[in-house]
Amino acid sequence: MAMITTVQQHILQQQQELLKSTGREASGTFSWLLSGITLATKMIEAKIRSAGLSDVLGAVGVENVQGEQQQKLDVYANQAMLHCLGLRDSVAALVSEEDEEPVTFNRDAETGKYILVFDPLDGSSNIDVNVNVGTIFSVLRRMPAELGTLEESILQPGFRQVAAGYVVYGPSTVLVYTTGNGVHGFTLDPKIGAFVLSNERMQMPEQGIYYSVNEANAAGWPEGYRSYVTMLREGGLGKTYSSRYIGSLVADFHRTLLKGGVFLYPPTEKQSKGKLRLLYEANPLAFIAEQGGGVATNGAERILEIRPTGIHQRTPFCVGGRREMEALQSALTGVLTA
Template sequence: MYKNPSFRTPFDFIMEKTSDNQTERTPLLLITAAIEQGGRTMASLLRKGPLLGITGSAQIRNVQGEGVQTLDQIGQETFLGLFRRSRAVLSVLSEEAEMPEVLPCDEKTSLLVAMDPLDGSSNISVNAPIGSIFSIFRPPAPSSSSPEGLFLNASSPLLSAYLLYSVSTSLVLAFSGETRVFTLDPDTGEFLGDGSPWRFPDKGKIYSTNEAYLPRWEKPLQDYLSWIKKERNPSMILRYIGALVGDFHRNLLKGGIYLYPAEAGEKTSGKLRLLYEACPMAHIARNAGGIATDGKQDILTIVPRSVHQRVPLIVGSVDLVREFQERTGHPLSGL
């Protein structure tokens, strides 16, 4: 099959961005290669899931109290096994495990990985888009004595990524100030992109949220949505898939804002997990010229209190997020 010679791979991207600082090049290449292989494996299994009988519930609940799908477990085992074999990962934090797991590693510059191995798994049975999300962190120095402490004391992500399984399989990487989009070629097994950084389009018109939750929101949030629907000019359109990766990806490519605010009086202060959902999406957005907040502050400035901490998430184009913050009474400075 003809391959456009201008296509670039994730390997090319990492090599290019580590040309002046090669200390972390090897572990980043190994971890990215593991994510790519996991994406190939999961994309194949998802295409054949109904035929293999693996699209149903696993009849258990995870540490979050949520129902686990069989493919959630497969995703966990797939990526964890690949990170273990890479010997470049010191510890893995996952939505599907109560505690981070420490892995055997060879690299002196081994890194931390936080992941949601299968985001939006409730969409599996209806053949809707789903994804996998990853944040890669440097371990704190000096290293903590506990696995949880490694993640609670880590700095902002070094690299973030997600895989989107849909009509095609996409890999989005954010690293060293750029976000790039790659597509899996099913004939060669390579993830290929045009080598250019992706930016949120200006003046996006999409908002993504579950309007069924509107009565549960604080009044400023209700007023904002009412204004969006009745008064804003030019008008915006609602598009909502119900899987974070799918909704974020559409808005990244077309321009928009994703809204998952806290409910009024909500004890958990949101639903999405900070370290392996909100944080990687915030990092990808930042590298693509966007921003993410919890409704009051930049997601990337939040210091986690627990490894499975939940937060609200507002993410998208800077102009749309700034507009949201101003109309809900929490304008952001420095934007």
């Protein structure tokens, strides 16, 4: 019988490695926290699998805090995350794309050590046409009371994340996460109901052959982005790039992590501050990208260095292999300094 490693076993192995390398005993709190995330995502996966057979497709008829139509599955996914994570004593606050304000718990700093930030169902408008969607999450450690309030702990820059990950719901359901010690991928085995290790220490290729961007918005991009995409199409990096754009952030990022290339969500004339959310979209994916050897910026600075000012703050987002991202920086700098 082939040996398997579940995500919980993998976390425990990493904790044992931490003990060997630093002498610090791991409490097991984080593995218990992660089990809440995996439980919620398995609930979401099961609901998605039966979406065409039950009344969970389509919009609720109201807008969320983002001004976007809430889908029925958005509501279900958000409730699943809030329920499964709110029961963990180690959680001090939950911040969701779907909620205007954080959900906080009256737990002291010694018990409530973590803050979970998440997009419960990214790309949910694609559910109706059976396109991949996903869940994105970020874990922050609550600061000691003498260093900051709970609200200040929520608005920490991305380099202070202690873990980040996403789940892609597609032909198979895949969990990818990092705790700052490489990027690891797990596939949900429906026969045993567990996420099983399938990709250890994932690395983004230094150069790929795909670029991913919504070119319908090209007229509103800054000139540097337009010239950069033209350069990729014309073989300016020694390869002729092909366009691949799904329209679900998690799916587009997952392909970029596996195959290399670049994903772009530039600022536009209508959305000069970008569209993607910093805390629960850009930060976790940037953390994963960097741990996998890639680069993530807003076009001017490293995503993980941006200091948040609000939980729903937006940002331009550019992520990809080192070769593509160096060329992007040159294209944008050239325009800025011309």
